[in-house]
Amino acid sequence: MNGFSILGAAGLLDGSIQLHHDETWGDGDFIPKNVRRRISRLIAQVLRVTYEAGGMAASEDAAMIFATANGEINTIGAILQALLAVEPQVSPTLFHNSVHNAAPGYWAILAKRLAASTTLTMGVASFEAAMLEAWMRLSDGESEVQVSVGDEAITGAPWADPAHCTVDFAGSFRVGCGTEPGLGRLALVEFVPEEPDGFDEMARAQVLGATEVVCDPMTVPGGAMHPCAGAAVALSFLLRPGDAGRLLLVRRSPAGGRFILVFDRGVHD
Amino acid sequence: MEPLPILGFSAVSALGTSLDEMRDCLRAGRTGLRLGSTVLPGAKAPLGEVRVSLPPLPAGLGAFDSRCARLSALAMAPLSDVLGVLRDRVSSRRIGVVVGTSASGNRDLEDAFLGDGALGYDYHNRQSFGAAAVVVARLAGADGPAWTISTACSSGANAVISAARMLRTGMCDAVVAVSVDALCWTTYHGFRGLGVMDDGPCRPFDADRCGLNLGEGAAAMVMARPGIMATAAGADLYLAGWGAGSEAYHMTAPEPEGDGAAKVVAKAIASAGIVPEDVGYVNMHGTATMANDTAESRGVVRVLGRDVPCSSTKGFTGHLLGAAAGVEAAITLLALIDERLPPNLGLTTQDPDVAAFIIREDLHAPGIRFALSNSFAFGGNDTSLVFGVRR
Numbered sequence: 001m002n003g004f005s006i007l008g009a010a011g012l013l014d015g016s017i018q019l020h021h022d023e024t025w026g027d028g029d030f031i032p033k034n035v036r037r038r039i040s041r042l043i044a045q046v047l048r049v050t051y052e053a054g055g056m057a058a059s060e061d062a063a064m065i066f067a068t069a070n071g072e073i074n075t076i077g078a079i080l081q082a083l084l085a086v087e088p089q090v091s092p093t094l095f096h097n098s099v100h101n102a103a104p105g106y107w108a109i110l111a112k113r114l115a116a117s118t119t120l121t122m123g124v125a126s127f128e129a130a131m132l133e134a135w136m137r138l139s140d141g142e143s144e145v146q147v148s149v150g151d152e153a154i155t156g157a158p159w160a161d162p163a164h165c166t167v168d169f170a171g172s173f174r175v176g177c178g179t180e181p182g183l184g185r186l187a188l189v190e191f192v193p194e195e196p197d198g199f200d201e202m203a204r205a206q207v208l209g210a211t212e213v214v215c216d217p218m219t220v221p222g223g224a225m226h227p228c229a230g231a232a233v234a235l236s237f238l239l240r241p242g243d244a245g246r247l248l249l250v251r252r253s254p255a256g257g258r259f260i261l262v263f264d265r266g267v268h269d
Numbered sequence: 270m271e272p273l274p275i276l277g278f279s280a281v282s283a284l285g286t287s288l289d290e291m292r293d294c295l296r297a298g299r300t301g302l303r304l305g306s307t308v309l310p311g312a313k314a315p316l317g318e319v320r321v322s323l324p325p326l327p328a329g330l331g332a333f334d335s336r337c338a339r340l341s342a343l344a345m346a347p348l349s350d351v352l353g354v355l356r357d358r359v360s361s362r363r364i365g366v367v368v369g370t371s372a373s374g375n376r377d378l379e380d381a382f383l384g385d386g387a388l389g390y391d392y393h394n395r396q397s398f399g400a401a402a403v404v405v406a407r408l409a410g411a412d413g414p415a416w417t418i419s420t421a422c423s424s425g426a427n428a429v430i431s432a433a434r435m436l437r438t439g440m441c442d443a444v445v446a447v448s449v450d451a452l453c454w455t456t457y458h459g460f461r462g463l464g465v466m467d468d469g470p471c472r473p474f475d476a477d478r479c480g481l482n483l484g485e486g487a488a489a490m491v492m493a494r495p496g497i498m499a500t501a502a503g504a505d506l507y508l509a510g511w512g513a514g515s516e517a518y519h520m521t522a523p524e525p526e527g528d529g530a531a532k533v534v535a536k537a538i539a540s541a542g543i544v545p546e547d548v549g550y551v552n553m554h555g556t557a558t559m560a561n562d563t564a565e566s567r568g569v570v571r572v573l574g575r576d577v578p579c580s581s582t583k584g585f586t587g588h589l590l591g592a593a594a595g596v597e598a599a600i601t602l603l604a605l606i607d608e609r610l611p612p613n614l615g616l617t618t619q620d621p622d623v624a625a626f627i628i629r630e631d632l633h634a635p636g637i638r639f640a641l642s643n644s645f646a647f648g649g650n651d652t653s654l655v656f657g658v659r660r
Contacts, residue, residue, distance in 0.1 A: 069397070069399060070397065071398060071419065076375065076455070079455050079458075079459070080378070080379065080382045080383075080455070082458070083379060083382075083383065083454050083455070083458065084383065088454070088458045089458065089462060090455070090458040090459045090461075090462045091462060092459075092462050092463045092521070095455075095458075095459035095460075095462055095463065096463075096520045096521050096647050096648075098455070098459070099371060099419070099420075099421040099646075099647045099648065100371075100398065100419035100420075100421075101419060101420040101421055101646070101647070101648045101650055102520070102647070102648060104420075104515070104648060104650070105515070105520055105647060105648020105649060105650065106520070106648075108515035108516070108517040108648065108649060109517050109518065109519070109520070109649070111517075112517050113515055113517055114514050114515055114516075114517055114532070115514065115515060116427075116430075116513030116514050116515065116650075116652075117420075117515050117648075117650065118418055118420055118427050118431070118650075119418065119419045119420055120416050120417070120418055120419075120431075121397075121398055121399040121416065121417050121419065122399050122402060122415065122416040122417065123393075123397065123399040123400070123403075126399065126416075129414070129416040132414060132440075133416075133431060133434070135438075136434040136435065136437075136438045136440060137434065139438045140434055140437055140438055157392070158386065158387070159378065159381065159382055159386065159387030159388075159390050159392050160392040160393065161392070161393060164393060191413065191414040191440070193361075193362035193412040193413060194412060253414070253415065254399065254400075254403050255366070255402055255403045255406040255407075255415040255416075256406070256412060256415075257362075257412060257413070257414070259414075
């Protein structure tokens, strides 16, 4: 089990808490002002972590896989409000921001990335499913992909259950085929269909030699609910100073079965 | 790439709920676009509405009920036999599902919101775009990995590509790729706001075109690793390759010289291991917007030349957004089976800036072996799928 190198990673929680591999943290200046005033909060946060994870250093062939559970839910909420008018008018900016691949689209434009980016969702297992898509792409010949995740607190969609996402969180992982040590390794991603007798996480952890096991994370650091909490767990593990270790992350899919992710962390100062 | 057998496919659109109905409309040049809608009452433009009563979802799936879910179920129904045989051949644990959708059919949410503010509406099961894959996985009896892809108007093609990767990497033995979108006010007013909606029937590639018409529908395709089972699709069809990429140009406007289109078409035929002369037909994205049609023609002509027959079938169905690529893939597969190419409805005077060979009438194509289906999207997300048939 060798896997792929984690070349960079970054996370942004509630707009203030940073999960990052060095001391520098940009202020989003790479986003031109004329773009910044047009994009949603979610797009801004996803662009920022994609940049902070070293996205500009990636090859122009590095695709972005954007994982999100709710996508542009607050933008859709704003459009629904506009539909209440007698003569509804939906602004073009609001409309094109409402597509769930808006963040990869803006990233392609800003970073001049010509690769085949995509947006993927599977509810609370969106991050884990996106990592499996990344694993498949790397196994199928792509040299590098960047998995960026993000969901914003549900504030503008009163018809959605706000408990599904109570805090803004975005994270990004650059994953490549090279042998560079990077921040660690994505050692394994697999999907285990539903087992009649359940799934024994601890037995699996023992087989894989995991030093930490996290099953079905629902909360990000601080305890807020977030559908992509698994990404926050992985970031915390990879960026935490300390000894080498192996994390087994297990996430049940809303469609049944489980995604299994294994991360290796090198020794950090 | 190694060809991936297509075991079965289906499509639901304004042209009907079966492939035979769709084939009849394409042959007769009969559009599914109509003024007057029950889904969007009062709409001022023709719509490609699925004008049948959509059956309720099977027992146990009621919590996911939406127009989109019902369209998916309708598209899946003709594939129940092939899926049954497939589940006898491979474990359901080795069957994956990928759904492509753009808006996930906001119509039900809109109804609820405009009614009582959607109080008590179960958004996360009925409308969230991830739920679309949960529904299809249960309908297909598939227990392998499942997810939804949402890249606006190329969603259906990217779903096929993601599903194909499941096969190529050995993650699955068989996959079900579904694309679906339902008419809704969000996209209707969104495209009106962009000023790209024709209040008459759309006219792709025409000099006087002024925009698109919206439609709805769903399509399903079952693919497998080679050697799993014989096809039930009526011919020895396969996914031969694909090209995908980002234009990195503008959120809604295509790069005007067609660089994005040219790049994915060139990647697609390279992936299939074929040369331009092998391509017998291109089902164009052809939205009938001024910007798309000239850019796409330039890109296609640059790679394939001026002699390859091309048509947009959006004059039949309207633009199905997230379902467009799936339904147009089905039309492309029918063209390969029947050796007949669908005409480009609405074309009176071809735009002089469109150099591609646009088909005006149903065209015989004896011996055709390869055809492309293009789909482009907001965010500059471009795709081209290559389908082949063995004769």
